Amino acid sequence: MALIALAADKGSPGVTTAAVALAAVWPRRVLLAETDPAGGDLVYRSAAAHGGPLNPNTGMLSIAATARRGLVPDQLWDHVQPLSGGLEVLVGLGISEQAAGLAGLWPTLGRAFASLADSPNAPADVIADCGRISGDSPATELFPHASLVLLLSRTEPEAIARVRDRAAALSHKLHGGSRGASSLGMPLIGVVLVADTNNAAKLSGQVNDMLVHAQTGARVVGTIADDPAGADQLAGRRRGRLEKSLLIRSTRKVTSDLYQQFGAAWSVPGGPTGATGPVGPAGHGAAGPGPAGTGMSGHAGAGR
Secondary structure, three states, X not given: OOXXXXXXXXOOXXXXXXXXXXXXXXXXXXXXXXXXXXXXXXXXXXXXXXXXXXXXXOOXXXXXXXXXXXXXXXXXXXXXXXXOOOOEEEOOOOOHHHHHHHOOOHHHHHHHHHXXXXXXXXOOEEEEEXXXXXXXXXXXXXXXXXXXXXXXXXXXXXXXXXXXXXXXXXXXXXXXXXXXXXXXXXXXXXXXXXEOOOOHHHHHHHHHHHHHHOOOXXXXXXXXXXXXXXXXXXXXXXXXXXXXXXXXXXXXXXXXXHHHHHHHHHOEOOEOOOOOOOEOHHHOEOOOOOOOOOOOOOOOOOOO
């Protein structure tokens, strides 16, 4: 099973951009879930596969009623909408006030997300965009069911200090206390840096050393390029060869590294690791250009 949860502590490091980019290059079928309690962005910025707008009432909002009666993982697909590029999305809430309708249901959603990869009918991994989190954010109730929690951070000193402290707090909450790098708990807490590609390797090493020294129980798992032009292409605001952008090339590297380390544990029947692109329904390859295909055009994601 593979539920990958993305989050940030404060500011706008680009959690949604990173989540969409990861989903776009994920090597197996993937469901992108907008689980930010503050509300999602895709419904406002993305076109549906039929060319019209996404339905704001189909997604996290509609799944609440189903989940209260119990949730079988395959039922998630009843609330999913495909974007124009082929990416399958569970649209987020419209406004933060709607999060009250999901009170008490976050663990149920977490179990369903984590178990979707084991579905005999339509297996898929789930990438959850949890937005900005704090200690009492309901989205953190997904984390115990995740295979990996990724904290996104820019590289300003205050941002790095915050991600260090947030990683330590999450480690204490999820693992029962601080852990050194030699005894990482599950789910693994990873840090993804949004950085200039010219000094990404050096910064990664320095931040990782800091995380280990502080016994946060986290480690740097990769860097995504600070690429505003690529983010605009991903969001449909700018034309260009998205697959050639620094954003997508660096995200592919992060995904490749993650699969090299954890792919065997995430393998599911009918979805072998190492595929060149996500698989579509009934095991067929995803058709057409877009983030889920090779052309990566026609998709309007969101940047946050």
